[in-house]
Amino acid sequence: MTAALSRAVLRGATVAALLVVGALSGCVPQPKTAKEIQQVEDSDRADRAAVEHEIQRLYDEATVLVADTWPTVPDKSWQTGCGDYADGTPSETWSIFNQYFGPTKSSPEETAERVAKMWTDYGFPTKVVEDNRIYPPRKVVSYPPYLTGVREDGFGIVFTIGENYADFDGNSRCAPIDPDDPVLPKNW
Template identity: 85%
Template sequence: MVLAALLTSSALTGCAAQPRTAKEIQQVEDSDRADRVAVEQEIRRLYDEATALVADTWPSPDTMDWGTGCGDYADGTPSESWNIFNQYKGPTKSSPEETAERVAKMWTDYGFPTKVVEDNKIYPPRKVVSYPPYLTGVREDGFAIVFTIGENYADFSGYSRCAPIDPDDPVLPKNW
């Protein structure tokens, strides 16, 4: 009986997952990193499609660039997020309610489940569509999108998933 238990234990140990090497662990970490071009395009698409529902022309975005706040990867590589913020003031194509519902449906269809909420604590009061849910921050990977709309006003804030910094970025001290 003891021999059978030892044989069973040995057989199970041989089938168990073995500890990964440092190289394998690094490869897994690298595969989880977001692609800079892809995350920027994702936020631009969400911005372009949401704002097109409001009005045909918006002013140039107040903010549209790479920003800090993502932290570093385990190997020390810094990361950043592609950010867009913009406001529109003027007449809208549809009512705030209808536009907010259309944005919520679009984002939900893209895999960002959301619903319209009303924020009467801001002036003017607005309909808000947000993923993650309104006033809960960003996802663990840094991603967040927020769209608000009221009478003659709308805004969009988007933060991409974190991606490794561009090592050739001229703003980095090493490239001065």
């Protein structure tokens, strides 16, 4: 009788464990479909003018710390790669890139520290890192952290500075495309 009772208790415990595991596995988030992976969260929907202004401000304030004017005009444009919103609306990111060659107002270390503090004060916590794998070696300020990509909403900024060199590369949060953009095939 003891063996039968032990088996019954063991069988009951096994069934209870299976029920618990089954219930918990129903709570586990299921993998995203290919379409969901390509979607931008609706909560990340941003205003085009606001995201463009934000990246422009970060560019202007970082680059003026290097030199009063940069001799080259920055590459600025809307770029694809953000994905679509759940309703099918495509989105894009405002990008700015520019390089500076020449003497800088302050040392690379001092300039990088000032950029890092400014970005941290704006809510983009960052610190200066050194990259000796590139030539010339540079101080790097990046949000998200250097070499980790961009945030889920597409935002990412990188500032590098070395001896007689600096660059800025920024991508805004994703924003819905401009439906009246003349480069869209439907507007040709």
